Amino acid sequence: MSAEGASRLTRVEGLLYGGDYNPEQWPPEVWAEDAKLMREAGVTMATVGVFSWARLQPGPDTWEFGWLDELLDLLHAHGIAVDLATATASPPAWLVRAHPEILPVTADGVRLEFGSRQHYCPSSPEYRNAAQRLTRALAERYRDHPALALWHIHNEYGDHVTECFCARSAEHFRAWLTERYGTVDALNHAWGTAFWSQRYGSYAEVEPPRTAPGPVNPTQLLDWRRFCSDALLALHRAEREILTEVSPGVPATTNFMSMFKALDYWKWAEHEEFVSDDAYPDPADPRAHVNASLNYDLMRSLKGGRPWLLMEQAPSAVSWRPVNVPKPPGLQRLWSLQALARGADGVLYFQWRASRAGAEKYHSALLPHRGTESRGWRETVRFGAELARLGEIAGTRIGSEVAIVLDWDSWWALEADDHPSARMRWRDLLRPWYAALHARGVPITFVPPYAQLAAYRAVLAPNLHLLRPEHAERIAAYVRGGGQLVCGPFSGVVDGYDHIHDGGAPGPLREVLGVSVDEFWPVPDGATVPLASGAEASLWAEWLVAEGAESVDSYASGPLAGRPAVTRHAYGTGAAWYVSCHLAEGIGGVLDRALTEAGVAPLLDVPEGVEVTLRTGPQGRYLFLLNHDDRPALIPLTGPYAAGGTDLLTGEAAHSSVRLAPLGAAVVRLAPAPVPVPETDFPGEIAP
Template sequence: MPGYPVLPAGLAYGGDYNPEQWPEDVWREDVRLMREAGVNLVTVGVFNWGLIEPREGQFDFARLDRILDLLHSAGVYADLATPTSSPPTWFRHRYPGSRLVDEGGRVLGGGSRHSFCPSSPDYAAASERVVAALAARYAGHPAVAMWHVHNEYGWANAHCHCPVSAEAFRAWLREKYGEVGALNAAWGTVFWGLTYGSFDEVEPPVAAPPGLLSGLRLDFMRFSVDAHIACFRRERETIRRFGDQPVTTNFMIPNCKPMDYRRWAEEVDVVANDHYLVAERPDSHIELALAADLTRSVAGGRPWMLMEHSTGAVNWQPRNVAKRPGEMRRNTLAHVARGSDAAMFFQWRASRHGAEKFHSAMVPHAGVDSEVWRDVVALGADLRRLGGVRGERVTAEVALVWDWESYWAVEFEWRPSADLRFRDRVEAYYEALWREHVTADFVHPSADLSPYRLVVLPSSYLLGEAPAKNLHRYVEAGGHLLVSCFSGIVDENDTIHPGPHPGALREVLGLTVEEFHPLREHETVPLRRSGDPGGTGPAGRIWSERVRLAGARAVHDFAGGPDAGHPAVTRNDLGGGTAWYVATALDPAPGDGAHDADLRGLVAGVLDHAGVSRPRGLPDTLEVVRRGDHLFLLNHADAAVTVGGVTGTGVLDGAAYTGSATVPAGGVVVVRP
């Protein structure tokens, strides 16, 4: 398998480059500015299909030849894209059966990208043809360091409901189940008498009355992931007929719910990710850290590439808030701290046309006499100084379970509470860890958990029998497990585990749940330490449960609400380890600006019990990450912070640190022994 991109020593720096939007005299200015900023890699050709194949089977590479030659002369490498995310207008008109059909049966129009069915044989033939022509011409070009297949799979066409997709789905089901009886058993079609007599009777989950079969919906989502992966494989293998450069595509972790990126990670030579802040969130830097940790984990701990982020505002949010001074630098270096060997942006030069003309860029509409450009040049200098971090890894003592299939299933309709959402649960527990200065990995519940002192299950509604046994073995062997409510409820087909809840986790948790008691909107329930009837404790929201102990002991009880007097937080000592359970949501409502002291206090106690090492006495606005022998200190507050126990040389400032380091307000310090 091809290895990491062949680039000069250090980190990759650059962004999406779309010179076709500009006259050639601007191209020459572009490469001059790239040298000034220290850019060494740009993504080229993402939306070029209609330009290099203006008519079916007729190719014109003259413009792309000149672009790649110009980049090579400037010492800038190309991440050469296949333009297959945006088929030409002629393709849509010549092959109308390839058009995307939504859940309501509407055939979607043109004028945008991702307007095709991923199962279309016409799209497959056309995309393979253009990729073969590109690879044959440029696989040996000295500027091409790697290949960027497609762009953001699943962005707008994660699912297609056209007749072609329906037939492909039925073929996928035949291969998975073999005979229709196995499908009926897996989906529980006896409910409502919906048993299928043959695979030909299966329809995709189009618009239908409420109560659609969960097994049908889950399998259609799995099929859709496979359909996009098949498109990627076809292009990757076409490229490999001509060259051996690394091949990747850009993920959208964690913001593309339909794509199971653990499955995708097996297909790419290097994991690459696009990440954009939700700019209005006051804790957007914590969500960024989560995205980076999840991307690194999807990559199996190996270094990865930040393929896109923004210098300032994006164009597609309700209110596109620009980044504050120093924020772009902190954002970028936070990704590097958490494992990225690249810092890439969308895009190099701000566009004058189209839907993204108000999206920020490395060269903004204001030009080079601007704060953004000066920050871009300064960031390039920082990244050159940080070149020694390339290839180093981040290690963690704590992991959170993230399973895309559980993400899908817990948010189907007709669950006990619409307020119990996957991302909210994960982000609540992740934030508590972040504010405790704990770096975390993300794992699948079936993974090897032995490297971790603590594993957290924030939202594992869907949990198969084998992963549950894996968690049980982990605790018996001395691991520590923290489980949030409504976990372990159903198997991989969204079928309730037999016996009392939480079926898959009853034994490891040492309890059963007799009944769920979702709370009303804005309702809270008080908790108190078990055995202290007059005491006060944290408050729960969203959820309450009637927990019955079966080996575990209560740590906190509900002091009010439908389960008053019954356990709310439990602990079960099992073998050499401990399993904790939280039968409510202890964190404040998302977006209310409050810090989640109640959940954080619980998490801190569990971390102590598990023996997880972490810095103490630091403000929870300071981000502390160690990557290899580099210590990153990122200050998200408006006041300077002094950190003790820091000895070494400042990588960015060259300063000698002998026992402590002061991180300026909004600043970053990186220290190496």
């Protein structure tokens, strides 16, 4: 394969465009019309078979592939590649009735019934065997089909069932714990079972953290979160291994769900050839595009900066919110371009043709209920034509000088029960930091706590509640070597067992930060604590003691008046900043100082509401400008972009400035185009 071919997600050239197609919901005569309309709309890929298990295998030893043969032949004849699903996300009724133990059980002991989807226990051997059998049958039949471009494993792991508390799950949990800890004495130490007489004499005495009379052991809960993520990953890997064996050379992916708490996507991404994501920003939320950008940056980061695929999004309204607001004209286009601006090499949708029955019959589609006379269809066709003009950006990447540390272990530990405040939630802590960088046009990369950091000018840790000493040493070495660290509150509190570090917070970061936390001081709901700078702290504050750090900002009133709130500590040839409170929008001022000291500058000075990114590759540089405002915007092209270029969306020259309509966008191929590009923007290993 050529270097250009290797940079593509699949063998399909250019950017991928299309969506989920569920032909089992329609008679065959509709399929021909769909294939014709897909070609008219510029569709290049259709996801097929996601929920087709019952149609493919109507009985234990009965298979019906003829309809799928016909469909794949039809799509191939129309030049449409297929993302073929393994169809294992929704076990059929015959399997559930033959093996009712497949059905998942809640922490309260309630067995969930058939009638929705994902109705299986992740630890069920009956489900696993049946899923593997189906996957193998599909792989053997279609591995050489010319339409096959991508394998789609399962669908949205953990969307409805992330855990099961049945006896099979208990057995699996004990086996997982035995492999993790070895002896039961090691387990007792890790779980701190001397507390409340919780000591175990053998692994046989251990059960999942079912509903109990009072608070459940926090380390048991943390290990349960780890186990549940690993149990679903084991199912995914079982299918992936079959595809690798039977259908080598065909890439495979499973659709993630943005920044999803239940699954440790760092571990999952190790088993993906490329990352794909399902994203459903709310059109009713005026800040939805900022959160979407955050999620897309994570998807790009999970595989070291490689291009990723937006597997699902809604063309207009969804069907599962209390109020399902449609996307106004132009928003579907803008938000699709945003995914490309953040490193995607394709945008697919749920779904192609709107369903007439079922739980998602009110969900929008590329081909709405009204058909080709609808507003949605006209937007589908227009955007397909535009996307074809952007094909040359495929394979380009996004560089960044700023990293944000994200650790699922720390996320799970942070949001455990019986903490000083239940208001400290990872995504709520992260969003203001990210929003400040987004507004300033500063690109970021997410990294795990074990990443190599030396190539970044600044590393941000909005929260690292759980912090292992070996990971803290990597961070300290980064600062000693000249890096700029900005660390948020309630960090360095517990170790990998969820035990408080000796000496309290910030634990192993105490020396690098030059501070010690004497006492946590959560802020009551609705209250704020003013700072000397004029900023206000909400949710959280700390009684901080400087141990070498200088006070950058202090609390201005109340019991903490005069005490440091934000500090800076020179350490080695770098500096470490500690923000002991939740500053919400006020975090921007702290980040400005730290990033200036680190030598980090915005990509381009843009008006409020305008998003800017830069994709770079051997074929050129591509400046994305997206106007999320309802007013027009004028963006001067200055600095490295002063030479201007060509807007690929319109074909018009962009000289000294670019004018954007409300919800408008431009993708400017900058001149001169050819520049070298690093192989990855992630300067560190993916695995620990």
